[in-house]
Amino acid sequence: MQKMSFTELSLSQFYQVAKLRQDVFIIEQQSIYPDLDDMDGEAIHFLCWASVQTDVKLMAYARYRFCDLINQVKIERVVLAVEARSKGLGKQLMQEIITDIQTQHAGMPISLSSQLAAQAFYQGLGFVAEGDSYDDGGIEHITMWYRF
Template identity: 30%
Template sequence: MKIKILTFEELNIDELYQILQLRSEVFVVEQDCVYQDIDGKDQKAVHVLGFEEEKLVAYTRIFAPGIYFEEAAIGRVIVKEGFRKKNYGHEILDASVTAIKERFKTEIIKLSAQTYLTKFYESHGFQQIGEGYLEDGIPHIAMLKN
């Protein structure tokens, strides 16, 4: 998988289209969750894109401290169905953590995890904090890497 890390301004139209298409495909259609994915935060994010050939198959967006949470943040972690057994989730998360360390000079990272993925995030050093909660009707838990 080839990783690209781009600000919103650096994204080309095709890359932006593929991001929105993948997020809609998984978060809205596959998870049967009607929610406002286009939330006005993409312009403030740095986008971590994972391509196989020219097709977007994995993605996250990352934020500097103080934009999404007080800490640096990772969100919209996603791997396209059919590519999930290739460890692309681990690759895209590792690339996101590295990008945060390099761009924002911090190792303290917070994310809001779907609860069924807590073991995945724990394998990358994240720890559950606080109580679980519903976000758009899906159980989540806050997690912190320190």
């Protein structure tokens, strides 16, 4: 697992991040939305590769951002390649991100926008759903919180 700022990502690494997000969110899930949202530059990125040699095959990815105006940390763009699903990689990725947030932003509430199909996964990690579900790019989502 690699933790990197945007400026630390090589062009090849960011290409693989964008491709994995496109392949899953836009093509597989048929959700047309602006994935490249101008937030990558302020985010911390977590990348999990198929082997110790990076840049070979990106298997899992997520980012988080500290949002000063609303005093919270947001986890976003959690995505796994098809062949990486149901193998515990998503749980490992999320646990590393939560641990990093606890270290870097102690006491800050963490939010994420979960697809309804993934809600139970996030609940298993300690997230709690809040509010009503809403449509985001043609897929129902719900806001979830992790509070220390």
